[in-house]
Structure formats: C-alpha cells, structure tokens
Amino acid sequence: EAPGTEQELTDGFHLVIDALKLNGINTIYNVPGIPITDLGRMAQAAGIRVISFRHEQNAGYAAGIAGYLTKKPGVCLTVSAPGFLNGLTALAHATTNCYPMILVSGSSEREIVDLQQGDYEEMDQLAIAKPLCKAAYRVLHAQDIGIGFARAIRAAVSGRPGGVYLDLPAKLFGQVMNAEAGQKSLVKVIDAAPAQIPSPGSVKRALDVLKSAKRPLIILGKGAAYAQADEEIKSFVEKSGVPFLPMSMAKGLLPDTHPQCAGAARSTVLKESDVVMLIGARLNWLLSHGKGKSWGEAPKKFIQVDIEPREMDSNVEIVAPVVGDIGSVVSAFNQAISTGWTAPPAEWTKAIVSKRDENVAKMAPKLMNNKSPMDYHGALGVLKNVIKDHPEAILVNEGANTLDLARGVIDMYKPRKRLDVGTWGVMGIGMGQAIAAALETGHPVLAVEGDSAFGFSGMEIETICRYNLPICVVIFNNDGIYRGTDVNSVNADPATTVFVKGARYDKMMEAFGGVGVNATSPDELKRAVNEAMASGKPTLINAVIDPAAGSESGRIGNLNPQSVLQKK
Ligand SMILES: Cc1ncc(Cn2c(C)c(CCOP(=O)(O)OP(=O)(O)O)sc2=O)c(N)n1
Ligand SMILES: Nc1ncnc2c1ncn2[C@@H]1O[C@H](COP(=O)(O)OP(=O)(O)O)[C@@H](O)[C@H]1O
Numbered sequence: 001e002a003p004g005t006e007q008e009l010t011d012g013f014h015l016v017i018d019a020l021k022l023n024g025i026n027t028i029y030n031v032p033g034i035p036i037t038d039l040g041r042m043a044q045a046a047g048i049r050v051i052s053f054r055h056e057q058n059a060g061y062a063a064g065i066a067g068y069l070t071k072k073p074g075v076c077l078t079v080s081a082p083g084f085l086n087g088l089t090a091l092a093h094a095t096t097n098c099y100p101m102i103l104v105s106g107s108s109e110r111e112i113v114d115l116q117q118g119d120y121e122e123m124d125q126l127a128i129a130k131p132l133c134k135a136a137y138r139v140l141h142a143q144d145i146g147i148g149f150a151r152a153i154r155a156a157v158s159g160r161p162g163g164v165y166l167d168l169p170a171k172l173f174g175q176v177m178n179a180e181a182g183q184k185s186l187v188k189v190i191d192a193a194p195a196q197i198p199s200p201g202s203v204k205r206a207l208d209v210l211k212s213a214k215r216p217l218i219i220l221g222k223g224a225a226y227a228q229a230d231e232e233i234k235s236f237v238e239k240s241g242v243p244f245l246p247m248s249m250a251k252g253l254l255p256d257t258h259p260q261c262a263g264a265a266r267s268t269v270l271k272e273s274d275v276v277m278l279i280g281a282r283l284n285w286l287l288s289h290g291k292g293k294s295w296g297e298a299p300k301k302f303i304q305v306d307i308e309p310r311e312m313d314s315n316v317e318i319v320a321p322v323v324g325d326i327g328s329v330v331s332a333f334n335q336a337i338s339t340g341w342t343a344p345p346a347e348w349t350k351a352i353v354s355k356r357d358e359n360v361a362k363m364a365p366k367l368m369n370n371k372s373p374m375d376y377h378g379a380l381g382v383l384k385n386v387i388k389d390h391p392e393a394i395l396v397n398e399g400a401n402t403l404d405l406a407r408g409v410i411d412m413y414k415p416r417k418r419l420d421v422g423t424w425g426v427m428g429i430g431m432g433q434a435i436a437a438a439l440e441t442g443h444p445v446l447a448v449e450g451d452s453a454f455g456f457s458g459m460e461i462e463t464i465c466r467y468n469l470p471i472c473v474v475i476f477n478n479d480g481i482y483r484g485t486d487v488n489s490v491n492a493d494p495a496t497t498v499f500v501k502g503a504r505y506d507k508m509m510e511a512f513g514g515v516g517v518n519a520t521s522p523d524e525l526k527r528a529v530n531e532a533m534a535s536g537k538p539t540l541i542n543a544v545i546d547p548a549a550g551s552e553s554g555r556i557g558n559l560n561p562q563s564v565l566q567k568k
C-alpha cells in the first residue's frame with residue numbers, strides 16, 4: 001500500500017453475506033443468538049430477508065421445503081450446540097427427502113473443542129452432523145468463506161439433492177482481510193446442478209419394456225415434482241397413454257381429476273400392473289418395498305428413472321434403470337415415442353377408469369355429511385372444494401388420520417402444491433413448511449393439521465402473525481392422537497394419547513392478533529376458510545372433530561409392533 005493510504009478491509013460477517021448474495025440466496029431462516037445475532041442483523045441490512053423463528057427445527061423445515069420449491073438451497077442459520085442440534089433434525093429430514101438445504105451454525109473454536117475445555121455451548125458439531133447429511137464442511141479462515149459456501153451450494157443441489165452442514169467458528173466472523181482480496185475469494189457457482197443426460201441405450205431399453213406391457217403403470221414421485229419438468233412430464237404421460245399414480249407430493253403434476261389418474265384405484269393398479277415405471281419415486285416403505293400382497297402374485301417388471309444410480313435394485317430388481325435427471329430423461333422419452341408408439345390395451349385403461357369412478361362414487365356421500373361434531377370426511381369435503389376453487393393455494397398437511405384421509409380426499413391440480421410429512425412421516429413440519437411456502441411463492445397456504453401434529457410447531461403462529469403471512473391453519477381437533485377417547489383405567493392420569501377436552505386452539509391465534517374461529521360444522525368451517533382465503537389474514541380454525549372418529553395410527557396401524565403376550 002502507498003504510505004498513508006488506509007487499505008480497505010472486509011470481514012467474515014460481510015464475506016458470508018456477499019457469498020450468499022453472489023449466489024442468489026436472498027432468504028435466511030434462523031433463530032438469533034451468540035455468535036450469529038449480528039450476522040442476521042447485517043444480512044437484513046444488506047437486503048437479505050432474515051426470518052426469525054421460535055425454534056430452529058421449524059426454521060430448518062422451512063429451509064428444506066424452500067429448497068424443494070425453488071431448487072436453490074434453503075439456508076437455516078443457528079447458534080452453536082443446542083441450536084445446531086435443533087436444526088439437525090430438519091437437516092436429516094431434508095437429506096432423507098432429497099430437499100437441497102444448508103444448515104449454517106456458529107460453533108466454538110477448534111482449539112477449545114479439540115481439548116474439550118468446556119466452552120460456552122461447546123460441541124464437535126461437524127463430526128456430529130456428518131453421518132446425518134449429504135456433505136459437511138468447516139471454514140476456519142475468512143479467505144475460505146467463498147469456497148466454503150460454493151462447496152455447500154453445489155453439494156446441496158447437484159445429483160440427488162440433500163442437506164449440507166456448514167460450520168462457522170465464532171472467531172471467523174471477526175477476521176478481517178483486504179477488501180479487494182476478499183471479493184476475489186468469493187465464488188459464484190457455475191451450473192450447480194448440471195443436467196445428467198441418460199444413455200440412449202437406457203432410454204431405448206426402458207421404452208421397449210414399457211411398450212411390451214399389457215398393463216403398464218407410471219408412478220410419479222416427489223423427485224418428479226422437484227425437477228420442475230412439468231410440461232415434459234405431462235406430455236410424456238399423455239402421449240404414452242399409460243395410467244399414472246402420483247405419490248402424495250407428486251399430486252398435481254397432472255390434475256388428480258385427469259382421465260389417466262389412477263390415484264383412486266391405487267390398490268388395483270399396484271396389484272394388476274405388469275410393468276411399473278418409477279419416475280422420481282423410491283420403492284421404500286411407502287410402496288411396500290415393491291413386494292408382498294399389495295403388489296399381487298403376478299410377476300412384475302420395474303423400470304426406474306432416478307438421478308441416483310445406487311437407488312436401482314435397492315428393494316427389487318430393476319430391469320430397465322435410467323440414470324439421469326428427470327427433465328433430460330423425460331424429454332428423451334418424448335422424442336423416442338413421438339412416432340410408432342402404441343397406447344396400452346383399452347381393457348386395462350377402461351378397467352382402471354371404472355374402478356376409480358366406483359371408488360369416487362362410494363366416497364362422495366361421506367363428503368356431504370353435515371353432522372356436528374364433524375367426522376373427518378365431513379370436514380375434508382369442505383377443504384376439497386376450497387382447493388378446487390383455489391388451485392394456486394398450497395396445501396400443507398400432517399397428522400395420522402388427518403394426513404392419511406386428506407391425502408386421498410383433497411385433489412390437487414398443480415405441481416408442488418401439496419407439502420406434507422414426506423418419506424419419514426415426521427410430525428412437526430407444519431408451520432415451518434407453511435411459512436416458507438407463503439414466503440417463497442406468495443400464494444395463500446392452507447395448513448391442515450392434526451391437533452397433535454400442530455403441537456410440535458404451534459408456537460410459530462406468532463411468527464406467522466409477526467410477518468402477516470396468508471396462512472390459514474385448520475386444526476382437526478379430535479382431542480388427541482389418533483382419537484380422543486382412550487381411557488386410563490389404572491390411575492388419575494389421562495390416557496397417554498388424549499389432550500384437554502374441547503381445547504380452543506383458535507384462542508391462541510387471537511393472542512397474537514390473528515383471526516381465530518371455532519368451527520363445529522362443515523358449514524361453519526367452509527365460511528371460515530373461504531373468509532381466510534379472501535382476506536389473506538393469518539387465521540387459525542379450530543375444527544371440532546368427533547373424538548371417536550379416528551383409527552389408531554391412521555392408515556399405517558399395521559406398523560405397530562405386536563407381541564404374543566396380552567397387553568397388561
Ligand atoms: C416427531 C414425531 N413424533 C411422533 C410421531 C408419531 N406420530 C404422532 C404423534 C402423530 C400424531 C397423530 O395425531 P394428530 O392429532 O396429529 O392426528 P389425528 O388425531 O387426526 O390422527 S402421527 C405419528 O406418526 C411422529 N410421526 N413424528
Ligand atoms: N431432478 C431429479 N432427477 C431425477 N431424480 C431425482 C431428481 N430429484 C430427486 N430425484 C430422485 O427422486 C427420488 C424421490 O423419491 P421419494 O422421495 O421416495 O419420492 P416419493 O416419496 O414421492 O415416492 C429420489 O430417489 C431422488 O434421488
């Protein structure tokens with residue numbers, strides 16, 4: 001430097017903010033605290049939206065679903081140790097569900113952690129995070145912040161998306177360096193999620209197997225929804241003429257009312273199909289691992305389209321693996337079937353349509369019953385129409401009966417509009433996902449929550465009111481987990497699965513300035529939800545459901561362990 005001229009400096013705080021902005025990341029989901037409170041303030045001052053939650057798990061679920069909706073990594077920022085651990089559940093969940101997310105946590109200095117000298121909130125966070133996420137990095141020097149964020153971004157969105165942990169020891173933020181050198185150290189990631197083109201041979205092999213089928217089925221998974229190749233997927237399904245079954249978060253890629261949709265004939269098509277093409281769906285527990293009674297006795301051939309080669313043969317033999325990104329694969333499929341394709345036999349497609357219509361007709365009267373207190377179907381009949389009238393609205397859904405019954409009753413019409421518990425079946429995603437969905441899309445959100453499920457993230461209704469988000473929470477209040485009728489005959493304690501009888505969750509919302517409504521009939525529910533959709537005001541509707549209406553564990557009661565010994 002020429003003598004007397006002050007060199008311009010930058011520091012870790014500013015380099016982190018510059019790295020995020022350089023890579024188009026404009027929202028941070030966080031809970032403030034040492035050592036990242038000032039980072040949040042400075043990021044907000046630099047034009048990044050910094051959303052502060054009441055618990056890091058909800059900030060993490062928000063970041064994960066933000067990644068799923070935008071294909072850019074959602075960023076969750078937490079304090080050390082306990083804050084990091086609270087965010088870790090969401091990071092593991094994002095990794096399991098293939099959502100691109102980065103958990104950025106402050107941490108203690110290496111020299112103290114490695115000697116276990118008992119620092120404030122001391123924990124070896126990097127070591128703990130590694131087994132639970134797709135990749136994990138630590139940055140010790142300010143000049144490495146650019147590379148650190150570039151690696152985290154690329155790891156989160158390339159290949160099979162997932163969760164990445166980025167560990168920032170407190171002293172990093174205060175490190176200063178020459179400003180020009182600092183800017184040069186930043187990296188704008190080029191082509192973070194490169195197209196993965198399938199081999200022409202794998203495309204041909206897959207279509208030959210599909211063409212040979214007498215009773216073909218396409219199963220669309222949330223990987224297909226994530227790919228944002230909506231037009232390509234719709235034209236492939238329609239040109240092929242093959243019936244399709246959407247997994248819960250793939251609903252709406254084609255409307256559930258589409259003539260080829262086999263959703264309402266799920267058990268028939270799983271049993272009777274002879275060739276199954278999986279597109280961005282795993283043959284895991286949600287599809288009974290591709291074997292057993294739900295798949296029938298007849299031999300089946302599986303085709304699988306997935307960006308992750310190791311997913312093939314995970315549960316059953318895949319006779320036609322197609323490794324690639326769904327956008328590239330499906331456009332290759334579309335080119336190949338543009339000539340010389342024969343639609344599947346009419347007897348198969350007709351059989352599905354009649355089975356579907358039969359099941360829809362059976363369900364219809366249940367959705368009309370106006371009894372009070374409501375049962376699940378009476379309440380869901382109202383919400384089915386709300387989504388039909390507001391196809392832009394995003395539906396968040398969790399619970400047991402509240403989840404399982406809503407999945408089958410509420411039709412979706414557009415892609416990425418149903419955000420639920422995902423692969424694990426985790427409770428607690430509700431408010432975090434609702435907040436991110438509202439912020440990232442600007443669309444209204446309808447969160448349909450079991451009363452137990454709501455309890456995991458319920459404190460965030462204050463966050464919803466604070467940011468004045470267009471979120472309408474409908475709590476299916478049946479006084480408990482699965483039901484509200486269990487009795488403890490041994491002592492004065494309530495049964496383990498019941499809650500306060502007649503709780504009024506709507507009063508909680510009023511405490512924060514939101515709109516609270518107690519709905520005891522479908523008509524009252526309909527009026528309240530439509531008002532919320534029209535007003536866009538934060539609203540919580542306590543929908544009173546008959547405590548006897550539910551069944552244990554909803555649709556997955558069979559997963560409960562049994563013993564030959566009688567329950568004492
Ligand atoms: C984190 C976590 N804890 C506990 C569970 C177990 N669980 C729990 C506690 C559920 C709540 C069901 O009660 P609900 O009130 O949300 O819904 P319904 O009463 O309508 O069935 S569903 C379910 O699988 C879980 N899946 N995830
Ligand atoms: N862009 C993409 N292209 C191809 N496969 C993808 C893409 N994104 C995610 N995937 C894959 O999609 C699959 C999603 O499966 P899963 O989460 O089981 O869906 P669902 O629960 O809806 O059946 C994962 O195996 C993942 O590797």
Ligand SMILES: [Mg+2]
Nearest residue numbers: 450451480482
């Ligand atoms: Mg309940």
